Amino acid sequence: MEIFDNLLMGLSIAITPMNLLYLLLGAAIGMMIGAIPGFGPSAGIAILLPVTFSMDPISAVMMLAAIYYGAMYGGTITAILLNTPGDSTTVASTFDGFPLAKQGRAGPALVMQACASFTGGTIGVILITLLAPMFAMVTRSFGPPEFFLLCLMGILTLVALMSGNWILGLVSALIGFALGTVGVDLETGHQRFTFGSTELIGGIHFIPVAIGLFGIGELFHAFYSGAHKSGTGGIVQYQNEERFWPTKKDLRESKFTMPRNAVLGFCIGLIPGAGATIASLMAYSLEKSLSNTPRKFGQGEMRGLTAPESANNAASSGAMVPLLTLGIPGSASTAVLLAAFIMWGLRPGPLLMADNPEFAWGLISSMYLGNMALLVISIFAIPLFVYIIKAPYRILAPLVLVVCVMGTFSVNASMIEVFIMLGAGVIGFLMKRFGFSPAAVVLALVLGPMAEESLRQTLIISRGSFDIFFLRPSSVYIMVFFAAVILSGILLNAYRKKANIQGAQA
């Protein structure tokens, strides 16, 4: 009953005209950003974070969260129409989405993906509503040893689940941790790696690095891969379609596909480091294995589109649970969201729901409204998004770069941060080019100082002994849980490779 009271309280906050306006704006911007190939939710939130400075904190965080899950909706549009996933989370949607578009069924495919995203997102938010308070209650008993382990395990899971070379993932994480050590050591007051610069005493700020790695790095990489030359106008598989709406058969076939993969996606999203990409690929494999006609998958099967879509949206909701209840981001996008929360003076963690209920429940309630808004936007604004993805990249790229630069400068009026951002952009491009993980850098940059602080507190409590990690039951449970997750990472990667091969064959 308490949950419903809290939810109503949250709705009363979310439903004010200004908050609704920002929510709709965030959802629409998120969809547009998702529709631009290469730009994921992390880039979108990072780029637009400075724009929210003049807003009320709750409105700002609602808008940023709407950009986050709006980008998950938008990423599929290019996957269906161009066979180019907007983000890695929509790779699985190309397997059947693009064949559907080639068959002249782009309209029904886009409507069904919107329905699947809505189902996944809404089931995900319902599960957040039910589970987040329970998680918060359990994690209230966590101390510094558990927080240190969660920080460490979160990043190790991301590294272990990387599809490519895991050592490159480890190097990326170490680079992020190392960047987090720049600045004054809070325990001793000693300056570390500042080289006498007053600008670096406070450490390397997260925002320029995130904007550089995700926003600028993606732009440079797109130019490297030639996206600016081709344009997209010639290969968009969409005309003003007469048979726009899905058939009854489409709806009937997907009626169980969407909810079951939403639950699967949510559970995977809960695990720090696992994320929506793995959730969508697993959902595709699961749906194919449950189907009586697996051969149709890869040739334009509607369930092959709705399963990953439902799962990746639910996973993005699942990733909000560790963020809200532990203050630990499970993905690059939630790491950027965490930075936004901290910037607004909110400290996500076990006490957030007790100390700031209006914020926590306002955000959760706004996600219900946001998903409804996105369903409507993503169905009725399809021609607009088709127009956006037809815009030549060579014109779009310099505009995005200018917005990134101005946004970074506006945070602290610092040109050093602009150069840090541009440098991070070049590094991000080369990292992407050679198989490193910019997401691991960003996640480690956020988690590094938290890990160091909690390890320091742990060693003070234990008088310098590491035995404390084996003496506290909750620490042992966390280690066992993550050992299982990391071991299962090998299986998940096998799933991913199998699904990729099947997609390529299709």
Place this chain on the structure above:
Amino acid sequence: MRLFFYLFILVVAICYTYIAFVDLTFFTNRGRMGPGFFPRILGLAMVIAMLLVILGDIKKNTLFSGTQDSQYKDAAVLIGFSLTFGVLLMVFGYVVAIPAYIGATLFYFNRGKYVTNAVVVVAVPVVIHFLFGSLLNASLPHGLWW
């Protein structure tokens, strides 16, 4: 290019580790974690991991692949324009730097579309001024001479 990037990371990791060992102490006087505790562990791990990466690539013969890649040209041009934009912004401010950057980029990558390019060159600084300067009341870089 891959080799240069790997070597760059390795050199940075070695310098980071060197500073962590020379300038920062492992423990404080009270025997607690010192400022160098984390950096020393991180630095050593980074150097070892990078050496493993390089050795692995030597084994697989992939270390020198892609060095003749002509695709870098456009990315390098955009990077060059962007870094110059940063310098122009610092010296002359956004009023000069934005049109110069957008104009140069579109002139190079969007040749022949004079009207479109001119409209974008004029419109972007105006939109940026109103969005950041007026609507959001945010700081804008005015350069050294403002």
